[in-house]
Amino acid sequence: MSKAIIKVENLFHSYMQGTPFEKEVLHGLSFEVYHGEKLAIVGPTQSGKSTLLQYFNAIFIPKKGRVIVDEQDTKDSRLNLKELRRKVAMLFQHPDSQLFKETVADDIAFGLKNMNFPEEVIEITIKKALATVSLDSNEFFYRYIFSLSGGEKKKVAIAGILALDPEILILDDPTAGLDPKGRVDFLNSIKFLHDKLGLTTIFVSSNMNDVVELADRVMILVDGKIEMIDIPENIFIKREKLLSYGLTLPSVVELVDELIKSGINVDEKIINIDQLEESLFEIFKNKNSEKEID
Amino acid sequence: MIKINDLYFTYYPESENPQKALTAVSLSIKEGEFVSIIGQNGSGKTTLAKHLNAILTPTKGSVLIDGINTRNKENLWDVRKKVGMVFQNPENQIICSTVRSDISFGPENLGINRVEIENRVDKSIELMGLSKYQDYPPHMLSIGLKQKVTIAGVLAMGTKYIIFDEPTSMLDSLGKKEVFEVILNLRKKREVTIIYITHLMEEVLKSDRTIVMSEGKIVLDDSPKKIFSKLKILRSLSLDVPIIPDISSRLNKRGISIPSQIITTQEFVNCLKQL
Numbered sequence: 001m002s003k004a005i006i007k008v009e010n011l012f013h014s015y016m017q018g019t020p021f022e023k024e025v026l027h028g029l030s031f032e033v034y035h036g037e038k039l040a041i042v043g044p045t046q047s048g049k050s051t052l053l054q055y056f057n058a059i060f061i062p063k064k065g066r067v068i069v070d071e072q073d074t075k076d077s078r079l080n081l082k083e084l085r086r087k088v089a090m091l092f093q094h095p096d097s098q099l100f101k102e103t104v105a106d107d108i109a110f111g112l113k114n115m116n117f118p119e120e121v122i123e124i125t126i127k128k129a130l131a132t133v134s135l136d137s138n139e140f141f142y143r144y145i146f147s148l149s150g151g152e153k154k155k156v157a158i159a160g161i162l163a164l165d166p167e168i169l170i171l172d173d174p175t176a177g178l179d180p181k182g183r184v185d186f187l188n189s190i191k192f193l194h195d196k197l198g199l200t201t202i203f204v205s206s207n208m209n210d211v212v213e214l215a216d217r218v219m220i221l222v223d224g225k226i227e228m229i230d231i232p233e234n235i236f237i238k239r240e241k242l243l244s245y246g247l248t249l250p251s252v253v254e255l256v257d258e259l260i261k262s263g264i265n266v267d268e269k270i271i272n273i274d275q276l277e278e279s280l281f282e283i284f285k286n287k288n289s290e291k292e293i294d
Numbered sequence: 295m296i297k298i299n300d301l302y303f304t305y306y307p308e309s310e311n312p313q314k315a316l317t318a319v320s321l322s323i324k325e326g327e328f329v330s331i332i333g334q335n336g337s338g339k340t341t342l343a344k345h346l347n348a349i350l351t352p353t354k355g356s357v358l359i360d361g362i363n364t365r366n367k368e369n370l371w372d373v374r375k376k377v378g379m380v381f382q383n384p385e386n387q388i389i390c391s392t393v394r395s396d397i398s399f400g401p402e403n404l405g406i407n408r409v410e411i412e413n414r415v416d417k418s419i420e421l422m423g424l425s426k427y428q429d430y431p432p433h434m435l436s437i438g439l440k441q442k443v444t445i446a447g448v449l450a451m452g453t454k455y456i457i458f459d460e461p462t463s464m465l466d467s468l469g470k471k472e473v474f475e476v477i478l479n480l481r482k483k484r485e486v487t488i489i490y491i492t493h494l495m496e497e498v499l500k501s502d503r504t505i506v507m508s509e510g511k512i513v514l515d516d517s518p519k520k521i522f523s524k525l526k527i528l529r530s531l532s533l534d535v536p537i538i539p540d541i542s543s544r545l546n547k548r549g550i551s552i553p554s555q556i557i558t559t560q561e562f563v564n565c566l567k568q569l
Contacts, residue, residue: 044466044468045436045437045438045466045468045469046436149335149336150335151335176463176464177382177460177463177464178335179334179335179493179532180334180493180532180533180534181334181335181532181533182335206465206466206467207467208467246468247467247468248467248468248471251537252537255537255538255541255559255562258559258563259563259566262563262567263567264563264566264567273537273540273541273544276541277541277544277545277548280541280545280550280566281545281548281550284545284550284566284569285548285549285550287569
């Protein structure tokens with residue numbers, strides 16, 4: 001097991017603290033995020049997912065418990081916030097909440113200027129960042145933000161944070177609202193970035209098919225408590241539990257269950273379509289050839 | 295009946311960079327139908343939908359709602375009384391401080407008498423299962439419930455046609471299911487005609503008829519079953535392929551033959567058992 005880049009220890013969070021409306025939403029979470037992994041956080045609405053995300057780049061500072069990012073306690077008064085937020089980049093659910101300049105180039109340049117990047121490297125850094133999310137800089141450099149599709153906006157937002165050379169990506173439901181092609185492109189660019197740059201990614205997702213495709217480990221967060229944290233195969237085998245939390249199953253898992261119910265004995269641990277294809281092929285290849293012999 | 299005749303639309307027609315969004319679209323939608331519209335981002339789905347309640351009017355061609363031409367400005371209110379719209383993000387559509395007052399806002403603007411308004415609001419609240427929440431401030435609700443509030447608001451206006459523009463795409467999986475279920479309920483009653491834009495194939499499968507758009511044109515208009523058997527076309531348009539046609543075509547490639555018209559899980563299971 002590789003080493004932890006984020007450690008969360010006994011973290012509590014309450015909204016409207018000190019008022020009659022005070023509500024505790026995170027109840028003592030403890031877990032670690034390993035260097036280089038892709039961790040999915042999954043849970044029904046109001047389970048505390050988005051609240052938790054905001055602790056990783058010190059938008060929230062723990063009042064009770066500790067969050068340690070790359071060996072720095074976010075509670076430490078000597079913490080260099082600017083450096084932490086460069087290191088831990090956050091992509092919000094709606095790209096519109098993070099794009100605000102007129103053109104693509106201006107928007108990406110904004111972060112760079114704030115981080116005091118020298119003027120002469122800004123243009124080349126923008127072009128590099130666009131290339132990493134497979135947007136052609138000739139076409140997109142001067143494009144107006146409002147003329148972009150939803151998927152393109154998401155990519156520009158991610159280019160904007162990649163330009164700052166982060167080590168940890170925090171993504172809040174990154175594929176919500178994307179069309180199928182936008183979704184596939186986006187997932188591929190995240191996988192590519194991982195392999196190439198060795199980033200650590202923590203993402204919240206409401207789409208179980210994304211979780212199957214991307215996650216190395218999955219955390220199930222329900223009512224501010226961690227119910228499970230494990231590799232996807234071990235999570236999705238617990239169908240009844242997941243359904244009882246109000247979660248859905250990946251479409252491949254639903255199909256696997258239907259097949260088993262009808263007496264077709266595919267492996268119940270299957271979670272993706274490649275595994276399903278292999279398993280069905282193994283079961284039916286012989287039947288097919290028997291028929292040919294007949 | 296909605297009748298669209300040879301519709302063309304161009305954004306910024308006077309500018310240096312006019313953008314053609316719709317080309318030669320002709321279409322009729324009968325009362326009581328549940329029509330789904332699919333296509334990539336930028337294929338013209340929303341532009342088309344916006345023509346149905348005169349948010350946009352044709353550059354060329356015509357849109358008739360029960361015979362009323364959307365092009366004439368004096369028809370605007372008559373068109374909007376007939377055609378309501380539910381957007382992707384409910385936040386854009388909720389304005390009042392309680393659920394009940396938000397649902398009343400639309401019919402109040404139509405100048406209907408108070409008793410009738412209250413009746414309609416009661417009925418929509420019940421249909422959407424919002425009784426428990428009617429005095430809540432909308433911002434306290436989950437996004438799925440908010441979307442139900444916007445649907446209730448449109449229903450209370452008594453519109454005959456409702457356009458849904460990806461109403462579930464911002465919701466989590468449970469919210470998606472719940473909101474789609476109330477929409478299916480509306481469909482069962484057949485009191486409203488539903489025009490439903492989506493990217494979700496499991497939703498498309500429940501519609502009566504599916505229109506596939508690409509680059510501003512209608513490229514397919516058929517039953518969802520027939521459309522999903524055309525894998526090559528769907529893939530070439532970068533649309534999602536539902537899981538059954540996907541796994542079937544994979545197995546076909548490896549010599550296990552499964553006919554292309556197999557779309558539902560049940561059909562797939564039956565087919566495998568006969569191998």
